[in-house]
Amino acid sequence: MRGYESLAKSFLFQISLSSVSLIIMKEKLEAQIKDVLNTLGLPEVSFVVEHPADLSHGDYSTNVAMLAGKTQGVNPLELAEKIAGVLRQNQSDSLSQIIVAKPGFINFFLSNKFLVESIGGILKRGSKFGSNDSLAGQKTIVEYTDANPFKEMHIGHLMSNAIGESFSRIYKWNGAEVRNACYQGDKGIHVARAVAHKLKSGIEWRNAQDVAASYAEGSKSYETEEVFKAFVVEINKKIYDESDKEVNEAYMLGRKLTLEYFEAIYRKLDTKFDHYFFESTTGEFGKAIVHDNTPKIFEESEGAIVYHGEKRDPALHTRVFINKEGLPTYEAKELGLAKIKYDIYPYDISIVVTGNEINEYFRVLLRAMKEIFPELAEKTKHISHGMLRLPTGKMSSRTGDVITAEWLINEVKSKVMEKLQASERNIENKDELAEMVAVGAIKYSILKQTPGRDIIFDFDKSLSFEGDSGPYLQYSFARANSVLERAKDLEAKLSKAGDMEIGELHRMLYRFPEIVKRSLLEMSPNMIVTYLTEIASMFNKFYAENIILDEKNPELSSQRIALTSALARVLKNGMDILAIPSPLKM
RNA sequence: GCCCCCGUAGUUCAAUGGAUAGAACAGAGCUCUUCUAAGGCUUUGAUGUAGGUUCGAUUCCUGCCGGGGGCACCA
Numbered sequence: 001m002r003g004y005e006s007l008a009k010s011f012l013f014q015i016s017l018s019s020v021s022l023i024i025m026k027e028k029l030e031a032q033i034k035d036v037l038n039t040l041g042l043p044e045v046s047f048v049v050e051h052p053a054d055l056s057h058g059d060y061s062t063n064v065a066m067l068a069g070k071t072q073g074v075n076p077l078e079l080a081e082k083i084a085g086v087l088r089q090n091q092s093d094s095l096s097q098i099i100v101a102k103p104g105f106i107n108f109f110l111s112n113k114f115l116v117e118s119i120g121g122i123l124k125r126g127s128k129f130g131s132n133d134s135l136a137g138q139k140t141i142v143e144y145t146d147a148n149p150f151k152e153m154h155i156g157h158l159m160s161n162a163i164g165e166s167f168s169r170i171y172k173w174n175g176a177e178v179r180n181a182c183y184q185g186d187k188g189i190h191v192a193r194a195v196a197h198k199l200k201s202g203i204e205w206r207n208a209q210d211v212a213a214s215y216a217e218g219s220k221s222y223e224t225e226e227v228f229k230a231f232v233v234e235i236n237k238k239i240y241d242e243s244d245k246e247v248n249e250a251y252m253l254g255r256k257l258t259l260e261y262f263e264a265i266y267r268k269l270d271t272k273f274d275h276y277f278f279e280s281t282t283g284e285f286g287k288a289i290v291h292d293n294t295p296k297i298f299e300e301s302e303g304a305i306v307y308h309g310e311k312r313d314p315a316l317h318t319r320v321f322i323n324k325e326g327l328p329t330y331e332a333k334e335l336g337l338a339k340i341k342y343d344i345y346p347y348d349i350s351i352v353v354t355g356n357e358i359n360e361y362f363r364v365l366l367r368a369m370k371e372i373f374p375e376l377a378e379k380t381k382h383i384s385h386g387m388l389r390l391p392t393g394k395m396s397s398r399t400g401d402v403i404t405a406e407w408l409i410n411e412v413k414s415k416v417m418e419k420l421q422a423s424e425r426n427i428e429n430k431d432e433l434a435e436m437v438a439v440g441a442i443k444y445s446i447l448k449q450t451p452g453r454d455i456i457f458d459f460d461k462s463l464s465f466e467g468d469s470g471p472y473l474q475y476s477f478a479r480a481n482s483v484l485e486r487a488k489d490l491e492a493k494l495s496k497a498g499d500m501e502i503g504e505l506h507r508m509l510y511r512f513p514e515i516v517k518r519s520l521l522e523m524s525p526n527m528i529v530t531y532l533t534e535i536a537s538m539f540n541k542f543y544a545e546n547i548i549l550d551e552k553n554p555e556l557s558s559q560r561i562a563l564t565s566a567l568a569r570v571l572k573n574g575m576d577i578l579a580i581p582s583p584l585k586m
Numbered sequence: 587g588c589c590c591c592c593g594u595a596g597u598u599c600a601a602u603g604g605a606u607a608g609a610a611c612a613g614a615g616c617u618c619u620u621c622u623a624a625g626g627c628u629u630u631g632a633u634g635u636a637g638g639u640u641c642g643a644u645u646c647c648u649g650c651c652g653g654g655g656g657c658a659c660c661a
Contacts, residue, residue: 063603316589323658360590453592483621541625
């Protein structure tokens with residue numbers, strides 16, 4: 001089964017874990033440096049403790065002397081020596097040396113004792129390694145994906161989903177209580193187009209694709225045929241007032257088919273929503289809120305009710321909240337949604353993931369919310385993802401030039417299948433594996449870059465199975481696991497850990513908890529992606545250069561097995577945060 | 587015109603104001619009689635432009651050039 005888990009136990013058996021500290025080393029050092037500043041009577045400066053890019057500069061490094069030296073008018077190099085001197089007096093056995101370098105850096109080298117124990121610590125913490133409780137008790141709600149019934153789920157939704165899902169998990173790993181929410185436009189003119197097309201053409205809806213096709217056809221006719229357009233308006237009214245049996249039935253059927261279809265895709269993406277919010281309810285609610293605050297906050301203008309953002313902040317502009325038909329716009333709905341969410345789940349943090357084309361709207365919206373529900377506005381964070389552009393240009397739903405989520409997953413899956421069929425490896429369920437690899441490849445390509453930026457989506461390049469890619473992580477994990485699987489037979493031969501061989505992997509694996517924290521602070525899942533890719537690469541190099549299972553050298557083997565086991569653990573936990581599937585074999 | 591976001595190797599992306607700007611793909615050349623070659627090794631190659639702040643700038647500020655988005659009833 002899970003080789004790396006059973007081995008974790010046997011390894012733990014052998015080394016004493018007297019003091020495997022769960023406190024992150026970085027924070028320890030920061031606290032110590034602050035103390036030294038006090039001791040030396042130096043003012044507080046906003047120094048950093050970071051990992052030097054080059055391991056030869058140490059495991060940690062601080063710029064404190066250069067900053068403090070400047071405010072004091074002292075030579076930074078001399079000050080660094082002075083600070084380092086005090087630090088050395090209380091040097092714990094976690095550190096082997098503290099060295100002062102060039103302009104005034106103080107570099108810290110971790111001791112072998114610390115590094116060896118960190119491996120044990122990883123195995124001991126297991127599936128919890130990397131998590132922390134810094135957000136304990138914080139109720140968090142994350143809204144993402146937001147696919148609309150009656151329409152296709154396209155690759156834009158896939159982006160929102162990948163990013164939102166990872167944020168949801170990042171919050172969880174940092175101790176927050178998290179609920180996932182999905183917001184859906186279940187009523188409106190787009191729905192009426194689909195229903196009108198069905199009624200006009202008499203077409204049968206057997207599945208979500210049929211419904212989406214009606215939407216596409218209905219949209220075309222809506223723009224070209226006046227008669228049809230009038231029909232859509234009529235249907236739209238009937239959908240709202242539920243006065244027509246035939247319309248009701250078609251509406252309910254279309255809604256059911258698409259929502260069920262979405263759920264099937266969410267399962268593939270490993271997403272579970274706790275709450276579903278629908279435009280039909282948020283709209284009414286938002287409208288009432290806007291009316292309650294007119295003319296105090298909102299103003300009537302040309303028959304509509306608007307918010308004059310530019311009067312508050314020159315970077316903002318005027319937006320319509322209720323149009324002249326008396327219908328709430330996106331802004332009013334979102335306002336209502338914020339309150340509805342809070343009433344259901346009194347959150348401390350509310351994350352809303354959307355495409356970046358609505359960034360400007362959201363800023364205005366948040367400014368308005370600040371006047372009505374200041375405490376909610378304070379808690380709301382908008383995270384936007386970029387757009388997925390094709391090398392040839394933009395996607396357009398009008399021309400039918402959309403790439404659907406399902407099509408993309410299947411397309412990638414079939415490519416993976418080709419590779420699997422060609423390989424001689426013995427895999428039981430190739431179809432299941434192919435899907436895991438496909439989903440991993442897609443998610444990786446979205447999460448590897450800073451959220452908010454566009455992705456130029458080149459099919460061959462964006463979804464390569466080589467180099468920096470989802471399959472690379474998965475392959476490394478499967479490979480490690482394969483070694484550990486074989487290592488089971490060696491278990492009995494393991495002896496006490498002697499002098500450890502320490503490599504770059506040892507110097508990287510203990511950092512994972514820091515990465516989890518930073519990915520939250522900087523709102524960047526891509527930091528986890530980069531880190532995992534780095535350690536996977538180190539492992540593959542280690543694997544190529546060393547024989548892990550060497551019967552002639554059981555002592556060394558035991559160390560390497562422990563290291564491999566810890567690597568597998570960190571890869572697994574990291575992929576879990578990203579919601580990238582981690583097959584044991586591939 | 588005004589407001590936001592963004593310009594890093596040929597390409598796609600990294601880099602909490604720090605040390606020699608990292609990867610991957612593409613190109614050239616190696617590597618399975620050892621545990622998974624979806625791997626590993628070697629090699630070419632980049633901060634749009636002009637200033638400023640700083641001990642130190644891809645990062646902060648200003649101008650310019652280039653790309654994207656937004657600027658009243660679609661989300």
